[in-house]
Amino acid sequence: MGKKMNKIIIAVAVVGAFAGGLYFGNNQNSTPVITNSDSGASYGGGFNKNAQVTAPTKKSAVAKRTVAGKTHVVNDGESIMAAVQLATPGDTIQIMPGTYHETVYIDKDDIRIVGVIKEGKYATLDGQRKLNDAILYSGNNIVIENMRITQYKGNGIMGQAGNNFEIRNNIIVDTGVYGIFPQLGQNGIVEYNVISGIEDAAIYVGMSDNIHVAHNDVFDSVAGIEIENSRHAIVENNYVHNNTGGILAFITPGLPIKTTFDVIIRNNFVDNNNHKNFAAPGSTVSGIPAGTGILIMAADEVVVENNIISNNKVTGILITDHENAPNTTIDPESDPAPDKVMILNNIMLNNGYDTIDEAKALMLTEFKQGNPDILRVGVSRDSCIINRHRYVTVGIDNWKECAFTNTDAIDSYILDEPVAPREIDPSERGKVVYMGICAGCHTYTGRMIGPPVQIIQALYMDNPQGIADYIAAPTKKREDYPEMPPQNYLDAETRLAAAKYMLGRKN
Numbered sequence: 001m002g003k004k005m006n007k008i009i010i011a012v013a014v015v016g017a018f019a020g021g022l023y024f025g026n027n028q029n030s031t032p033v034i035t036n037s038d039s040g041a042s043y044g045g046g047f048n049k050n051a052q053v054t055a056p057t058k059k060s061a062v063a064k065r066t067v068a069g070k071t072h073v074v075n076d077g078e079s080i081m082a083a084v085q086l087a088t089p090g091d092t093i094q095i096m097p098g099t100y101h102e103t104v105y106i107d108k109d110d111i112r113i114v115g116v117i118k119e120g121k122y123a124t125l126d127g128q129r130k131l132n133d134a135i136l137y138s139g140n141n142i143v144i145e146n147m148r149i150t151q152y153k154g155n156g157i158m159g160q161a162g163n164n165f166e167i168r169n170n171i172i173v174d175t176g177v178y179g180i181f182p183q184l185g186q187n188g189i190v191e192y193n194v195i196s197g198i199e200d201a202a203i204y205v206g207m208s209d210n211i212h213v214a215h216n217d218v219f220d221s222v223a224g225i226e227i228e229n230s231r232h233a234i235v236e237n238n239y240v241h242n243n244t245g246g247i248l249a250f251i252t253p254g255l256p257i258k259t260t261f262d263v264i265i266r267n268n269f270v271d272n273n274n275h276k277n278f279a280a281p282g283s284t285v286s287g288i289p290a291g292t293g294i295l296i297m298a299a300d301e302v303v304v305e306n307n308i309i310s311n312n313k314v315t316g317i318l319i320t321d322h323e324n325a326p327n328t329t330i331d332p333e334s335d336p337a338p339d340k341v342m343i344l345n346n347i348m349l350n351n352g353y354d355t356i357d358e359a360k361a362l363m364l365t366e367f368k369q370g371n372p373d374i375l376r377v378g379v380s381r382d383s384c385i386i387n388r389h390r391y392v393t394v395g396i397d398n399w400k401e402c403a404f405t406n407t408d409a410i411d412s413y414i415l416d417e418p419v420a421p422r423e424i425d426p427s428e429r430g431k432v433v434y435m436g437i438c439a440g441c442h443t444y445t446g447r448m449i450g451p452p453v454q455i456i457q458a459l460y461m462d463n464p465q466g467i468a469d470y471i472a473a474p475t476k477k478r479e480d481y482p483e484m485p486p487q488n489y490l491d492a493e494t495r496l497a498a499a500k501y502m503l504g505r506k507n
């Protein structure tokens with residue numbers, strides 16, 4: 001160990017001296033600040049969880065079982081949903097290899113859905129391009145593992161306001177709008193999934209807190225991994241390739257939760273995200289230029305560290321405010337600027353070789369040549385970077401040096417104990433359904449998957465019952481929008497409560 005360490009330090013010193021000499025030699029730049037990540041302080045993070053002395057070896061978001069529940073075995077040809085209906089909290093649904101054509105809706109707490117993989121054969125949920133969603137859960141402490149999901153029109157796995165979840169080892173291919181979509185959840189892990197062919201976001205963390213997205217293989221989708229209107233999230237060790245945009249941290253305006261901050265994007269491979277954009281026209285992600293490695297839009301306190309970011313033709317890292325982004329509106333309650341962005345060491349290779357005109361114009365004003373690895377447009381306050389001399393950058397010459405060089409002090413934002421299940425007061429039902437479900441596709445002012453809430457309010461002003469009826473069995477209304485999936489798994493009272501809440505929103 002000691003010997004190896006010495007070698008590394010010597011190597012760093014030699015490289016440092018060489019780089020220094022090089023820069024003195026060509027004399028037109030000021031001396032670069034060379035910082036190596038073995039020394040120096042660690043970033044403290046924006047979330048204090050009362051650090052525990054001994055960290056558990058394997059992070060778990062759901063509580064350890066105290067009583068052994070029952071295991072319900074589902075065989076090929078049987079119904080998973082029927083087993084869920086029989087289950088009580090603490091039970092496991094074990095699904096044997098086979099093909100299942102159904103939507104599984106879990107509205108109980110503490111249920112594990114575990115596929116059995118036998119000699120490469122999976123328990124496969126196949127929507128046959130007819131069904132909307134494969135798995136929807138609104139319970140807390142839900143685990144979903146080892147499933148294969150394909151050919152659904154809407155969601156692969158969607159969480160609707162459930163806390164403490166673990167979604168791992170699933171294969172989700174060629175499925176609809178969102179692959180894995182926890183919405184409005186706290187304390188959740190999304191890891192070791194393979195996801196591809198998704199028309200919006202392959203992994204979409206929406207309006208959530210304390211999230212860990214790790215070791216996923218995400219490709220051939222419009223947006224790879226998206227952290228949206230969420231806080232305290234770590235995205236690490238993922239392979240994100242051949243999407244339109246690789247990893248995104250942003251604020252969508254017009255959603256009920258208004259901020260994204262404290263996101264760490266580290267140790268990912270972000271390669272060749274140049275896929276033609278095939279998102280629904282007008283949707284937020286349809287504005288992502290094909291060729292964007294990492295996109296930070298309006299999100300604050302985002303750290304980008306130790307990623308290998310290569311072959312993304314527009315740029316490696318794009319930082320933008322809402323004003324400069326296509327297909328976004330302004331929300332008076334969201335700050336449109338991405339502040340306190342922190343770019344630590346990253347390997348950047350062959351990015352920006354076919355970039356957008358805005359980038360070229362900005363490069364001219366800064367007398368920059370080459371292909372941009374990092375591109376900032378619009379306002380960004382208090383952002384910082386280390387080792388900026390490594391990259392071709394646009395728009396960040398005035399960024400400070402960061403006061404730290406790594407995030408080693410932060411292992412995970414998953415809490416040491418699961419959080420309490422979300423208590424839903426009956427008076428809050430409409431709000432929670434709106435936030436947990438409707439806000440996945442509707443924002444107040446802008447077009448998301450569905451039309452803006454403002455337009456719906458104008459249509460249904462004094463008629464919440466009209467909305468409640470429509471969403472139970474939606475008919476096709478607009479040529480340029482997809483069909484809205486039926487929400488008939490919600491009872492009539494809940495649909496009406498959501499409708500009333502939607503009509504009452506002001507942003």
Ligand code: HEC
Pocket residue numbers: 154433434437438439440441442449450451456459460467470471475476477478479481482483484485487498499502
């Ligand atoms: C998966 C995406 C999605 C979700 C989730 C969703 N919607 Fe929609 N919604 C749409 C789309 C797409 C349309 C446009 C359909 C059309 O015009 O044919 C739409 C249209 C509507 C309309 C307009 C009907 C009309 O007469 O023009 C209402 C009302 C509505 N949604 C309410 C809701 C409510 C309430 C919820 C939550 C319970 C919800 N939606 C959840 C996608 C969604």
